[in-house]
Amino acid sequence: MSNPLLDTAALPRFDAIRPEHVAPALDALLAEADAALEKATGPEVPADYDALSAVLDVATERLGRAWGAVSHLNAVADTPELRAAYGEALPRVTAFYTKVGADERLYGKYKAIAASGAALGPARRKALSNAIRDFVLSGAELQGEAKDRFAAIQARLAELGQAFSEHVLDATDRWGLVVTAAELDGVPEDVKAATAAAAQADGQEGHKLSLHMPVYLPLMQYARDRSLRERLYRAYVTRASDAGPIEQDNGAVMAEILALRREEAALLGYADYAEVSLVPKMAESPRQVQEFLLDLARRARPHAERDLAELREFARAELGIEDLQAWDFAYAAEKLKQARYAFSDNEVKQYFTESKVLAGLFRIIETLFEVRIRPDSAPVWHPDVRFFRIERDAPAGGDGAARLVGQFYLDPYARPGKRPGAWMDDVRGRWRRPDDGATQTPVAQLVCNFAAPVEADGARRPALLSHDDVTTLFHEFGHGLHHMLTQVDEIGVAGISGVEWDAVELPSQFMENFCWEWDVVRHMTAHVDSGEPLPRELFDKMLAAKNFQSGLQTLRQVELALFDMRLHADDGPGAPAVPEGVPRVQQVLDAVRREVSVWLPPAFNRFQHSFSHIFAGGYAAGYYSYKWAEVLSADAYEAFEEEGVFNPAVGRRYREAILEAGGSRPALESFKAFRGREPRIDALLRHQGMAG
Ligand SMILES: [Zn+2]
16 A cells, blocks of 8 residues: 655655545654654764755655645645644644754754865855754754743644634635625626526525635625625625634634744844844845835825825715725726726636636747746646646757756636635755755646636636736746746755745746736737737726726735734834733734825724734745835846847846746845846836836
């Protein structure tokens, strides 16, 4: 009887992995990894980079790959059995990595390698200095009780992060509302069809609404029934809060997470968790980040005030809405956009059929980065999942065979049991393996939550993507390319590994720019019925509408980022007293909103209870990274605007300086290698219509 999770030589056998495989595989892999750690830190293995890596990295990479497969399935094909198996294994895996990260013998060995003056290449030197830095952040310098407490905190934080996600997923899944077709007045046909199918699957008449994005968003944008929008909004913004079942309330989870992070920072000798979070990042201090955000808020504020005034006036004059509420925003904005630019997101959507979009995306990648993308095959976890390979032509004078660069899975559609959102994850990283000397090529997961194709009149219509969906797809591919096109052979700094968090969104946000290029868009659109490409006139309207409400949107992002940073920063002695009964999290959020926002959401809003980025997703005191990296990505794209967006010479320079270099040097160095200077904020402001 073979356990597919132990078969790490090939690609993961996603079709064969069952919940009952998890515990025995983890027993075996953790035992192997434990033994490797003992051997690596013993006298048998010298303080030599290769020798150490051949023992320890080989074992931990094998564990990491198997655990990655389990975590991935837990995210995209959740079942009660898998969740239980995952939840049981999680503390053991966390405990192992905590142990490695705090092993003084290993730390000593790395320090000995660094001190030995051995000739290491730049990538290895960077990997080694990252390892030593991470040791310090993982408590390697701690002794006795403090060390034990630190390990306990890590284990508990991992559990709490998982609980936070589960509460959000459960709260999203448990909500459903069956309505009649009449109540869906104004809602697009594809959403009506999907919700009718959902009701039918439940043996019910009518349309079953949910809080999943492909239903929630269009309902908020298009449903004429104001009270229906209000019900949806209330349900959505109170997920996992005190408004729902107590066992799904994230209130206590958040408080405990923050308290533990604060304690962790104190153990490491920092004033607060924000400081700890910034150590491996590009930004220098919490103060620098806050100044950056407040500067952006200042520049965006007049635009946001104008955006809001326009929306209120339009809602009053044209929609008969005297008191614009939170649940009217998306609806009124969509109507205002239609009135001003005379097109709707839904009209645009009819042109972005999934296959055309993918073909267009692949064409850009192939043109700029000198690769080819071909269908490939591998075991998958759902019939909708596809698998591809990226190849490069053989160098002149070689054997003529194309070289494999990387491979990726694409899981495009939303479905029950799949975590919402979109993300890129690594299945394995590029690595010149120290065990057999072979170069392992990178493999990535690209996961989205687009509306699946629907059956209409007995025929399956192609999946239609909104322009936002298309942008999301390009974004995730940007991460994927960063991971897959790397030419670094050292696994710890290959591709996205070892890249500073606040620079990691550079390649992803960079890719989004192409969704606004006519020469790109006209080649990746075909109307679902007529096959016609997107008309130029419609594109021009989209372009004109691109920065619609960019002031409000920028302030919203600043609000989230500042909330995150302040939540993790020390309140200091002058901090205001927290009123009785109001959690500190709510206090901080309220204060940030009063400071930077031009509009306050209703008092029942508990958005923070589903803010998974900072409570379950690794963005703690790091949410500002999106805006920070946007400065970098807009500035990088400006080089293409200057020299031609399909200019392969610029593409090659970008690929070599940024994508291929991965984490092998500081992001600022990579940026300067490409741009020839430090980053500037001007391109971002210009792209978003806030220049001058
Ligand atoms: Zn991203």
